[in-house]
Amino acid sequence: xxxxxxxxxxxxxxxxxxxxxxxxxxxxxxxxxxxxxxxxxxxxxxxxxxxxxxxxxxxxxxxxxxxxxxxxxxxxxxxxxxxxxxxxxxxxxxxxxxxxxxxxxxxxxxxxxxxxxxxxxxxxxxxxxxxxxxxxxxxxxxxxxxxxxxxxxxxxxxxxxxxxxxxxxxxxxxxxxxxxxxxxxxxxxxxxxxxxxxxxxxxxxxxxxxxxxxxxxxxxxxxxxxxxxxxxxxxxxxxxxxxxxxxxxxxxxxxxxxxxxxxxxxxxxxxxxxxxxxxxxxxxxxxxxxxxxxxxxxxxxxxxxxxxxxxxxxxxxxxxxxxxxxxxxxxxxxxxxxxxxxxxxxxxxxxxxxxxxxxxxxxxxxxxxxxxxxxxxxxxxxxxxxxxxxxxxxxxxxxxxxxxxxxxxxxxxxxxxxxxxxxxxxxxxxxxxxxxxxxxxxxxxxxxxxxxxxxxxxxxxxxxxxxxxxxxxxxxxxxxxxxxxxxxxxxxxxxxxxxxxxxxxxxxxxxxxxxxxxxxxxxxxxxxxxxxxxxxxxxxxxxxxxxxxxxxxxxxxxxxxxxxxxxxxxxxxxxxxxxxxxxxxxxxxxxxxxxxxxxxxxxxxxxxxxxxxxxxxxxxxxxxxxxxxxxxxxxxxxxxxxxxxxxxxxxxxxxxxxxxxxxxxxxxxxxxxxxxxxxxxxxxxxxxxxxxxxxxxxxxxxxxxxxxxxxxxxxxxxxxxxxxxxxxxxxxxxxxxxxxxxxxxxxxxxxxxxxxxxxxxxxxxxxxxxxxxxx
Amino acid sequence: xxxxxxxxxxxxxxxxxxxxxxxxxxxxxxxxxxxxxxxxxxxxxxxxxxxxxxxxxxxxxxxxxxxxxxxxxxxxxxxxxxxxxxxxxxxxxxxxxx
Numbered sequence: 001x002x003x004x005x006x007x008x009x010x011x012x013x014x015x016x017x018x019x020x021x022x023x024x025x026x027x028x029x030x031x032x033x034x035x036x037x038x039x040x041x042x043x044x045x046x047x048x049x050x051x052x053x054x055x056x057x058x059x060x061x062x063x064x065x066x067x068x069x070x071x072x073x074x075x076x077x078x079x080x081x082x083x084x085x086x087x088x089x090x091x092x093x094x095x096x097x098x099x100x101x102x103x104x105x106x107x108x109x110x111x112x113x114x115x116x117x118x119x120x121x122x123x124x125x126x127x128x129x130x131x132x133x134x135x136x137x138x139x140x141x142x143x144x145x146x147x148x149x150x151x152x153x154x155x156x157x158x159x160x161x162x163x164x165x166x167x168x169x170x171x172x173x174x175x176x177x178x179x180x181x182x183x184x185x186x187x188x189x190x191x192x193x194x195x196x197x198x199x200x201x202x203x204x205x206x207x208x209x210x211x212x213x214x215x216x217x218x219x220x221x222x223x224x225x226x227x228x229x230x231x232x233x234x235x236x237x238x239x240x241x242x243x244x245x246x247x248x249x250x251x252x253x254x255x256x257x258x259x260x261x262x263x264x265x266x267x268x269x270x271x272x273x274x275x276x277x278x279x280x281x282x283x284x285x286x287x288x289x290x291x292x293x294x295x296x297x298x299x300x301x302x303x304x305x306x307x308x309x310x311x312x313x314x315x316x317x318x319x320x321x322x323x324x325x326x327x328x329x330x331x332x333x334x335x336x337x338x339x340x341x342x343x344x345x346x347x348x349x350x351x352x353x354x355x356x357x358x359x360x361x362x363x364x365x366x367x368x369x370x371x372x373x374x375x376x377x378x379x380x381x382x383x384x385x386x387x388x389x390x391x392x393x394x395x396x397x398x399x400x401x402x403x404x405x406x407x408x409x410x411x412x413x414x415x416x417x418x419x420x421x422x423x424x425x426x427x428x429x430x431x432x433x434x435x436x437x438x439x440x441x442x443x444x445x446x447x448x449x450x451x452x453x454x455x456x457x458x459x460x461x462x463x464x465x466x467x468x469x470x471x472x473x474x475x476x477x478x479x480x481x482x483x484x485x486x487x488x489x490x491x492x493x494x495x496x497x498x499x500x501x502x503x504x505x506x507x508x509x510x511x512x513x514x515x516x517x518x519x520x521x522x523x524x525x526x527x528x529x530x531x532x533x534x535x536x537x538x539x540x541x542x543x544x545x546x547x548x549x550x551x552x553x554x555x556x557x558x559x560x561x562x563x564x565x566x567x568x569x570x571x572x573x574x575x576x577x578x579x580x581x582x583x584x585x586x587x588x589x590x591x592x593x594x595x596x597x598x599x600x601x602x603x604x605x606x607x608x609x610x611x612x613x614x615x616x617x618x619x620x621x622x623x624x625x626x627x628x629x630x631x632x633x634x635x636x637x638x639x640x641x642x643x644x645x646x647x648x649x650x651x652x653x654x655x656x657x658x659x660x661x662x663x664x665x666x667x668x669x670x671x672x673x674x675x676x677x678x679x680x681x682x683x684x685x686x687x688x689x690x691x692x693x694x695x696x697x698x699x700x701x702x703x704x705x706x707x708x709x710x711x712x713x714x715x716x717x718x719x720x721x722x723x724x725x726x727x728x729x730x731x732x733x734x735x736x737x738x739x740x741x742x743x744x745x746x747x748x749x750x751x752x753x754x755x756x757x758x759x760x761x762x763x764x765x766x767x768x769x770x771x772x773x774x775x
Numbered sequence: 776x777x778x779x780x781x782x783x784x785x786x787x788x789x790x791x792x793x794x795x796x797x798x799x800x801x802x803x804x805x806x807x808x809x810x811x812x813x814x815x816x817x818x819x820x821x822x823x824x825x826x827x828x829x830x831x832x833x834x835x836x837x838x839x840x841x842x843x844x845x846x847x848x849x850x851x852x853x854x855x856x857x858x859x860x861x862x863x864x865x866x867x868x869x870x871x872x873x
Contacts, residue, residue: 366847367842367843367846367847369868369873370836370839370864370865370868370873371865371868371869371873373854373856374856374861374862374864374865374868375865377856377858377861378861378862378865381858381861384858385862390866391862391865391866392866392869394869395865395866395869
C-alpha cells in the first residue's frame with residue numbers, strides 16, 4: 001500500500017477565500033518520480049488505499065453530498081460531466097477522501113487545476129482555478145506531497161484498470177471514437193461538445209506511453225461514464241472551460257465511479273466492454289438530451305409548420321407575392337413533375353468564372369494607405385508621442401483601436417488622450433488599466449467638452465468608489481457627455497450608475513453591456529433622469545436585471561431608438577409584446593440576440609408595431625419559424641440590416657424576404673441558416689444591389705457557382721464571411737470578378753477581420769445628430 | 776514632363792512641387808479637385824495650395840505618391856518614414872484622403 005501523506009494544512013474558511021486568479025502549481029514533490037511500471041508492480045490488485053479518517057466533519061460533508069448523486073441522474077446527464085474516473089466511494093466502507101485536501105478545500109486534478117471540494121461549493125460559486133495545463137500528463141514531480149498521495153491513489157485505480165486493458169488496448173484504440181458513438185444515440189445534445197473534446201484528446205500527441213495511458217483513460221471513462229451521467233471520455237486534462245456545474249458533475253461522477261472501479265478491477269478484456277455497452281444502452285435514455293434540431297424533426301412540428309406557413313402565404317401582401325414568384329421560378333426552371341432535390345437545384349445555377357485565372361497572380365497588389373503606415377509607426381513608438389493636440393478624433397480613435405488590439409497601449413497614451421480638453425475618448429479595451437492610473441488620469445481630466453466616452457471592458461478599473469472620485473466628482477461634471485459606454489463594468493452597482501447619471505445629465509446613449517451587478521432599480525433611476533433624452537440603451541447580458549421588473553422603466557423612455565437586450569435570459573414574448581406595442585413606433589434597432597425564449601408571436605408584434613425598424617438581430621433564436629420572416633417581409637420595409645444565425649428558416653422564405661426588401665438591404669447575416677441555397681442565391685443576385693456585408697458562414701448548400709453568381713451580381717458587396725464553407729474551392733475564390741471583395745473565414749484571411757469595428761468617423765448617436773441646444 | 780500632365784502642389788512656406796497628375800491622383804482629395812465637374816480654381820491653373828502642410832511633410836507626401844504607383848505596378852518595397860514626421864504626416868494624409 002502506498003503510504004499516505006498526511007501533512008495537515010490549516011483549513012481555510014470558505015468565506016474568506018477570494019475568487020482565484022489562475023495560478024501555477026509548480027511545487028516540487030519530495031518523492032522521486034516513479035515509473036508507472038514500478039508502481040504497478042508494487043501495488044496489489046485490491047481495494048484502493050485507505051486514508052486517515054481524520055477530519056470527520058469534512059468527510060461526512062463530502063460523504064453526505066456524495067450520497068445524493070445517484071439520484072440526480074437526469075440533471076446530471078444534462079451536463080457534459082467530465083467523468084473523472086477517480087471517484088470517492090459513497091457506500092464503500094472506507095472513506096477514500098483525501099482529507100488534507102478536503103480540509104484545505106481543494107482537489108488537485110491531474111491537470112493541475114484546483115477544484116473546490118463539493119462540500120465547499122455550496123457557499124462559493126467559482127470553484128475552478130486553472131493550474132498549469134501542461135501538467136496534464138502524469139508528471140508527478142509537480143504535485144505537492146499531500147496532493148500527490150491523492151493523485152497516486154487515483155492513478156493506482158487507473159492503473160489497475162489499465163493493467164487489465166493493456167492487452168485489448170491496441171484493438172480498442174481505434175475503437176474509442178466508435179465506442180463513443182454508442183453513447184451518441186443516447187446523448188446527442190452533449191455529444192457535440194464531448195465528441196469534439198475527445199477528438200482533441202485522443203489526437204494529442206504526447207510521448208508514447210502517455211498517449212497510451214490517455215487513451216486507456218479515455219476508453220475507460222467512456223465505459224464508466226454512462227453509469228453516472230453519460231459523459232463520455234471527457235478527460236479532466238486540457239479542459240479550460242470548467243464551470244461550477246461541470247465541477248459538480250465531475251465530483252459526482254468521481255463518487256459514483258469509484259463503485260464501479262472496485263467492481264471492475266477484476267474483470268478483463270472484452271467482457272467488460274460488453275457489459276458497459278449494455279448498461280449504456282439501458283441508461284442512455286435517461287440521459288438523452290434533446291436539442292432544438294431534434295425537436296424540429298418531431299412529427300408535431302412538421303405538421304403545424306406547413307399549415308401556419310400557408311396561412312401567411314395566403315394573406316395578400318408582399319410576402320405572398322414573393323413566395324409565388326419563387327414557386328413559379330422553381331416550376332419554370334424545372335419541367336420535371338417531381339420536386340427536384342436541393343442539390344440539383346443549386347447545381348443548376350449557371351455562373352461563368354472569369355477566364356483569365358491563369359493570368360492573375362492571385363494577389364492584388366494594394367499598397368497601404370499613408371495613414372495606415374503612419375498609424376503603425378505611431379503604434380510602435382507610442383511612448384515618444386509628445387502630444388495629441390490638433391489630432392482629429394477619428395485618428396485618435398484609430399490609433400487607440402490599433403493600440404488596444406495589438407496590446408501596445410500604455411498609461412502614457414491614456415494621458416495623451418485625456419490631455420487638453422478632449423471631445424471624444426474611445427478605448428475598446430480597458431482591461432490593462434489599473435484603478436490607480438484610471439483615477440489619476442480622470443481626476444485631472446478636463447471634461448467640459450467631453451461628448452463621447454467609451455471605456456469598454458473596464459471591470460478592473462471601474463468600481464463605485466472610483467466613479468465618485470473621477471467621473472462623478474461633482475454634479476454635472478460631464479456636462480456635454482452624450483454617449484457613454486462602460487461595458488464589462490462588473491463592479492459597478494446601481495449606486496455607481498446613479499452617480500454617473502447625475503453627473504451626465506445630457507446622456508443620449510448608454511451601453512451597459514455585461515454590467516452584471518446592475519438591477520432594475522438602477523435602470524429605473526436612469527429612466528427617471530433621462531426620460532426625454534435617452535435614445536440608445538444597450539443591456540446585453542445584464543442578467544441581474546429582471547425584464548418583468550424593468551419593463552415600466554423602459555416604457556418611460558419615450559424616444560428610445562435603439563434597444564439591445566441580447567442574451568438576457570428573462571426576455572420572453574410578453575416582454576417584447578408589452579414593450580413594442582407601446583414604444584415600437586420610434587424603434588430603429590432591436591437586438592434580441594440569443595434571447596432564446598422569443599417565438600413567432602413576438603416577431604409578429606414587432607412587424608406590426610415597428611414600421612421604422614432598420615436593424616433587427618435575431619441570432620440564435622431557434623424557436624422562430626418561417627412565419628416570422630413572412631411577417632417581417634410584409635411590414636418592415638425600412639429594414640436594412642437583418643442578422644440571423646442558426647434560425648431554422650427555409651430557403652424559400654429567405655428568398656422571399658430578399659425579393660421584397662433586397663433593394664434596401666445593406667447587411668445580411670445568414671450564418672448557419674443551413675437551408676439557404678438555390679432560391680436565396682437567385683434572389684440575392686437579382687435584387688441585393690446595395691448589399692455591402694454578407695455572412696454565409698456554414699451554409700453548405702452553396703456551391704462555387706452559387707457564390708460566384710452572388711458575388712458578381714451584388715455590385716456593392718465588400719465583405720463576405722464564409723466560415724465553415726469547406727465546399728468552396730478556388731474555382732470561386734480565384735474566379736470571381738468582384739475586385740473590392742474581402743472574403744473572410746477561409747484559409748488565407750487574416751484573423752479578427754470579421755470582428756466588427758466601429759466606424760471612427762461615426763458620431764455619438766447612430767440615428768440622430770446631437771444638438772447641444774436642448775441641454 | 777509635359778505641362779498638361781503635371782500638377783503643382785504648394786506648401787505653407789511657398790515651396791512648389793511639380794509632380795505627375797497620375798501621382799497626385801493617389802490622393803482622393805486632389806483627385807476630386809481636379810476631376811470634379813465644378814470649377815475649382817485649382818483645376819484651371821493646375822495648382823493646389825496647402826496652407827496647413829509644411830514643406831517637409833509635403834515633400835514626403837509626394838514621395839509617397841510615387842511609391843504608391845510603383846507598389847501597385849509590382850515593385851513591392853517599403854516606404855520609409857522618419858518617426859518625427861509621423862504625426863504630422865498622418866494628419867496631412869488624413870486631410871488628403873490618402
